[in-house]
Amino acid sequence: MTTMTEASVREFKMPDVGEGLTEAEILKWYVQPGDTVTDGQVVCEVETAKAAVELPIPYDGVVRALHFPEGTTVDVGMSIIAVDVSGGAGDAPVAAPVADVPAQAAVQTPAQAPAAPEKQPEAAQAEAPRAEAAKPVGSGRQPVLVGYGVAASSTKRRPRKGPEIAVSRVPDTIQAELNGHGGAPVVRERPLAKPPVRKLAKDLGVDLATVVPSGPDGIITREDVHAAVTPAAPATQAAPVAEPEQQVTQAPVTTIAAVPVPSYDTARETRVPVKGVRKATAAAMVGSAFTAPHVTEFVTIDVTRTLKLVEELKQDKDMQGLRVNPLLLIARALLVAVKRNPEINASWDEAAQEIVVKHYVNLGIAAATPRGLLVPNIKDAHAKTLPQLAESLGELVSTAREGRTSPAAMQGGTVTITNVGVFGVDTGTPILNPGESAILAIGAIKLQPWVHKGKVKPRQVTTLALSFDHRLVDGELGSKVLADVAAILEQPKKLITWG
Incomplete structure (x- = not known):
């Protein structure tokens, strides 16, 4: 030997x-x-x-x-x-x-x-x-x-x-x-399974060797793992990544992936270790909340015309094969508003005591994943056509759903869109992504009575909320950006006249 x-x-x-x-x-x-x-x-x-x-x-x-x-x-x-x-x-x-x-x-x-x-x-x-x-x-x-x-x-x-x-x-x-x-x-x-599925199985105590796969080429899916969980050990599924047909999803700060449902007959409390993405998110949010002076403004608008345009774009031959949804037009509206008010697209350099205005937009999209809240961004979103923006949004959501979001995809964001509306929430006061000066929150779109052309009619209504860093964005600039987004979503033809 x-x-x-x-x-x-x-x-x-x-x-x-x-x-x-x-x-x-x-x-x-x-x-x-x-x-x-x-x-x-x-x-x-x-x-x-x-x-x-x-x-x-x-x-x-x-x-x-x-x-x-x-x-x-x-x-x-x-x-x-x-x-x-x-x-x-x-x-x-x-x-x-x-x-x-x-x-x-x-x-x-x-x-x-x-x-x-x-x-x-x-x-x-x-x-x-x-x-x-x-x-x-x-x-x-x-x-x-x-x-x-x-x-x-x-x-x-x-x-x-x-x-x-x-x-x-x-x-x-x-x-x-x-x-x-x-x-x-x-x-x-x-057993064949992607890393997020393996982690889910580990969290739920499921042996992948006992799971019957239903995915292509014998790959075990999240649904297969959940189906293998016995009634004695139920689990709460992680908050889903937003479907492309919906708006983008934002996970609440309290979302915890694959935490067992508490049994009030057997246990008084459950302790969940804070680590990985959740630990980083908590530290970043605390740092942002206590470093940047947040100001949030709100506006409630009629988005009926925007929803009609979404349906028309789905039939357009130039958009065939792409996923067209309200988020696409909301993202375009924010990009146009940033173009009209470029000072909003900036960051604060504490060491140099300077405001750094960015001449590009890396558009962040907050999404809930099995590992917690992630904010990947679309690089140079300002330079993309509407079909290109739709394609990038579709890829971002698919990549996040599959657990393949890379660290590089979450670096260098300049402004962010987040959504509480997918949970049926009317509005919220979002916390800035560290290093950014503004974040736009989208509330639930609901059919509500609205004064339209002098008469009360049922219209599709939502509430927008814009949080910004008051060190570099004053009330006038923040109000202009929010007003521009609202005007575009109420009258989407401004995408042409302003864009």
Whole structure:
């Protein structure tokens, strides 16, 4: 047996995957001690304050130790996995598997974490024959950008003494052939599910191996996980991301994804750890509320003509294949108002004591996701045509629903639209997204009695609320912007005359 030297072990440290983030929570390990890994193979999924991402290992070798169990929050720069790159697949792991590590003992200080060497040697060219026997059949995982998924798995395990060999994925036909031979090994297939679905299953205590998939290519969906929950452990679904046919959704600050429904017969209270996106959101909102002096103004308007225009645009050949809804015209109205009042599109530089006016609009759209409230933005929204804006809004909502919103998509916003109307709420006083000077809230659109052409008639009515930073936006400027948005939504032909 070859002896593993200290120089042959590479320590992979928690990277900064979110532009200055300081920590991340390990959601799921895809490998265990003894597994063979290759350069670019995803070994774990982590959640930062902004998104859930998958981490690929940067070298070939055999996993020797996982330093933290699932559910542990780890500081950026701390070693999370040790890999032997010497090619000695037969060596025993140098550390106990994660399952044997107590949660209290999992925390290390940066000084205790092994330092990664400056250079990573090439992986050994030859592998032991019994490690080669466990190689997956007909599959391979390709290196990808962090957070954007991967191709088929290529996790390899050393042969075990028992009758089973665990392999991540094999074609169904090969699996059936192996299972049909009495003495042949049984090949297991890791259930297919996206990271947000895996986290939901973990939160609800559902074993994905027992869930019957209904998605394309055998992928497990959120609905499949909820269907697998027994009546004894009901759960509240996370606030949904806004459907494109509706307006955009904003999650209330109190929304908590996948929190069990309290049973008043068995428990007096439930404690939910504040971490990840929720922790970052709480800190950002407190910082915004106590840093920027907020002012909120309201206006109630008749949007009947806007809703009629939405229906007409749905039939327009230039909008075919795009999702047209009230949000599209509300977004366009705000962009036109910003163009007419460019000083609203600014930020406050505390260090320089300057107002920074932006000559571009990155339009933020607040959305509720399984990980909490996110505010991705449409880059250079001011330069997009109406069809291009519709396409960008559709992609933003779809990406958020699938849990694929990247940290970059939430950077650099200038103004934001949020919505309480989707919950049937008439209005609200939204808190500014940090670094921005204005946020527009949309209330519920309801059929109400309204004076129209001198007569009381039923009309589609809603209330708009605009919050702004009073350090750089005075009452006159804020009122002009809100009045312009209201005028466009009442008379949408102004999109042409003003746009």
